[in-house]
Amino acid sequence: MSISRRSFALSLAAAPAILRGQNDSLRARVKIDTERVIGDIDPKIYGNFIEHLGRCIDGGVFDEKSPLSDANGYRKDVLDAVRKLNVPLLRWPGGNFSSNYRWTDGIGPRDQRPPRLEMAWGTVESNRFGTHEFLNYAAMLGTEPYICCNLGTGSWNEAQQWVEYCNSREDTAMTRLRKQNGRSEPWKVTYWGLGNEMDGPWQMGHRSAEDYGKFALEAAKLMKWTDPSVKLIAAGSSNFGPGSDWTGWNRTVLQFLNQHADYLSLHMYVGNADNDFGDFLASSVELDHRLKTAEGIIDAALSGQPGNRKIYIAWDEWNVWYRARGNSQRGRRILEEHYNLEDALVVATFLNSFVNHAHTVKIANMAQLVNVIAPIFTSDQGLFLQTIYHPLALFANNSRGKALELFVESPKYKCRRFDGVPYLDTSAAYDNGTLVLNVVNRHKDQAIEAEFELEDKQFSGPVAVSEVNGPDIKSENDFGKMPVKVAERSAAADGRKLRVKFAPHSFTMLKTKLTA
Ligand code: AHR
Numbered sequence: 203m204s205i206s207r208r209s210f211a212l213s214l215a216a217a218p219a220i221l222r223g224q225n226d227s228l229r230a231r232v233k234i235d236t237e238r239v240i241g242d243i244d245p246k247i248y249g250n251f252i253e254h255l256g257r258c259i260d261g262g263v264f265d266e267k268s269p270l271s272d273a274n275g276y277r278k279d280v281l282d283a284v285r286k287l288n289v290p291l292l293r294w295p296g297g298n299f300s301s302n303y304r305w306t307d308g309i310g311p312r313d314q315r316p317p318r319l320e321m322a323w324g325t326v327e328s329n330r331f332g333t334h335e336f337l338n339y340a341a342m343l344g345t346e347p348y349i350c351c352n353l354g355t356g357s358w359n360e361a362q363q364w365v366e367y368c369n370s371r372e373d374t375a376m377t378r379l380r381k382q383n384g385r386s387e388p389w390k391v392t393y394w395g396l397g398n399e400m401d402g403p404w405q406m407g408h409r410s411a412e413d414y415g416k417f418a419l420e421a422a423k424l425m426k427w428t429d430p431s432v433k434l435i436a437a438g439s440s441n442f443g444p445g446s447d448w449t450g451w452n453r454t455v456l457q458f459l460n461q462h463a464d465y466l467s468l469h470m471y472v473g474n475a476d477n478d479f480g481d482f483l484a485s486s487v488e489l490d491h492r493l494k495t496a497e498g499i500i501d502a503a504l505s506g507q508p509g510n511r512k513i514y515i516a517w518d519e520w521n522v523w524y525r526a527r528g529n530s531q532r533g534r535r536i537l538e539e540h541y542n543l544e545d546a547l548v549v550a551t552f553l554n555s556f557v558n559h560a561h562t563v564k565i566a567n568m569a570q571l572v573n574v575i576a577p578i579f580t581s582d583q584g585l586f587l588q589t590i591y592h593p594l595a596l597f598a599n600n601s602r603g604k605a606l607e608l609f610v611e612s613p614k615y616k617c618r619r620f621d622g623v624p625y626l627d628t629s630a631a632y633d634n635g636t637l638v639l640n641v642v643n644r645h646k647d648q649a650i651e652a653e654f655e656l657e658d659k660q661f662s663g664p665v666a667v668s669e670v671n672g673p674d675i676k677s678e679n680d681f682g683k684m685p686v687k688v689a690e691r692s693a694a695a696d697g698r699k700l701r702v703k704f705a706p707h708s709f710t711m712l713k714t715k716l717t718a
Contacts, residue, residue, distance in 0.1 A: 227648065227650070228649070230650050232608055232628065233654075233655050234609075234654060234655065234657060236637070236656075239604045239606060240558065242604055243602055243605050244565070247565065248553075249518070249566060250287070250293070251294070251518065251569045252294050253296045254299045254320065255536070255574050257573040257574065258572050258576065259331050261580065262572030263572055264330075274338070279585050280585060281342065283578050284572075288599050289598070291345060291348050293518055294347065294349060295336070296398055297322070298398060298404065300354070301398055302355050308332020309367075315328070316329060323536065336349075347391050348393035348435075348518075349394055350394075350397070351395060351421065358424050361396075362427075365425045367380050368391045369390050392431065394433070394435065399440045411454035411455055414455060416458060422463065434465070435466075435467045436463035438451070438452045452496060464512075466500060468516070468517050469520065470489055470492065471524070474544065481618040481620075483548060483642075483644040484617050484620050484644070485552075488620075489555045493555065493563065516565035517566040520567070521549070521569050523537070525540070538579070540680075541577075542675065542676045543676070543707060546593055546670055550640065550670070551627045557601060584681065586683075586684070592670045592687065597640065597711075600631075600711060600713055602633050603633025604633065612652075613650070624644075627642040635717070636715055637712075637713070638711060646707055649703050650703070652704060653699060654699065659716040660698055660716065660717050661695030662715045662717040664694060665694070667702070668688050668689070669705065671686070671689065671705055671708040695714065
């Protein structure tokens with residue numbers, strides 16, 4: 203299903219009276235109809251990701267020597283902060299790391315596991331955190347595990363046996379091994395990745411689309427024959443660089459995998475290297491464009507095929523990432539981005555896009571959970587919540603149910619990459635009489651006053667307003683200080699109408715009850 207969103211291209215200078223308030227503040231109009239449903243919001247779009255990379259797992263999630271950890275080595279303070287993120291799906295063990303991971307190294311008594319040279323990030327992998335540690339962690343969080351197989355240096359057999367080890371009830375060498383390692387019942391892991399970013403020359407085992415398609419198909423067959431209930435995620439293209447063939451890769455891969463893949467994995471990282479606020483804040487326009495293109499490619503791959511197969515999008519790596527990049531940073535303290543307010547706003551716009559594509563995006567994983575391009579940042583003594591933690595937590599805890607298509611009339615602006623970017627970026631969720639509206643004001647200096655009008659319902663009771671903002675777009679949180687945080691207040695609605703003024707450079711979530 204393709205949803206067309208009505209919008210008006212009004213430049214700020216040309217905005218008519220309706221878009222300017224009494225104090226010349228900017229104005230917008232939003233119409234809400236609870237029957238205009240885009241699709242069911244899969245909570246898995248608020249997923250996350252842990253990779254054996256820098257201090258994400260070792261020194262973040264897991265730190266056996268820390269007094270802050272429990273008897274099994276899990277950092278308790280991190281666990282608490284992760285729980286509040288309400289993570290529904292956790293991807294592991296990579297990322298690029300997965301393309302040289304031998305899962306059998308990470309099982310059995312910890313002290314007997316072999317350390318190995320790790321080629322993705324240039325370190326030594328101790329293997330002390332492996333399949334059991336990951337699946338226990340997911341269980342402690344109450345999150346669904348998602349394992350990404352090694353289709354780089356790995357074999358079909360390894361992928362098949364990993365599924366067997368985790369999911370089979372048969373009495374086999376693999377399941378005996380699992381029992382010997384302390385786990386009698388299968389875990390029943392549903393989500394399995396068919397490799398990571400296999401189109402990138404940086405990837406170990408990088409292949410052409412045809413070679414990957416053929417290779418992944420054989421792995422997929424064996425994995426599904428081992429456990430027909432598994433859901434498989436094919437590696438789509440993450441390579442937008444010059445000379446890359448994003449659409450071609452996705453098309454070819456789905457020609458091979460259209461009967462076996464359940465999801466197409468896509469990745470996107472964005473940044474503000476040019477220090478251009480307006481352009482950076484419009485990054486989700488590019489995401490929307492890629493989503494629409496991917497939806498078309500998936501439709502084409504399934505058209506004329508027997509049955510009613512669906513392939514959804516798994517946007518299983520996304521975030522702001524541009525400062526802590528580069529090969530010179532190989533080692534332990536790598537990819538540690540320190541986020542500011544504008545990054546948090548971009549994160550909120552990405553989440554808006556996933557909600558607005560709820561009919562096709564059924565998985566999304568922020569990359570990553572702790573320390574490495576992450577919402578949670580630790581030291582040996584404690585942790586702090588990065589700016590990007592707040593929008594993610596608000597969405598994951600509230601924005602559930604059905605995604606609604608909104609009619610939005612907002613002033614717009616032009617930036618380096620795009621024309622007609624609405625200052626107000628929005629999404630809406632409706633769940634059993636509760637309406638949630640997510641609004642980013644992309645304007646750097648001006649508030650925007652919006653009038654919301656319900657088409658088919660009435661507001662009932664107060665509106666809870668949660669605003670993520672800070673003193674400045676460059677404000678950062680740190681140990682012991684949190685200038686970027688969530689401020690709570692309440693607003694009053696009147697019948698079918700609600701007026702809210704959105705502060706400059708802010709993300710606001712409105713939550714309220716509706717009646718017929
Ligand atoms: O998340 C960091 C890295 O970014 C992942 O390992 C890789 O998949 C992507 O390129």
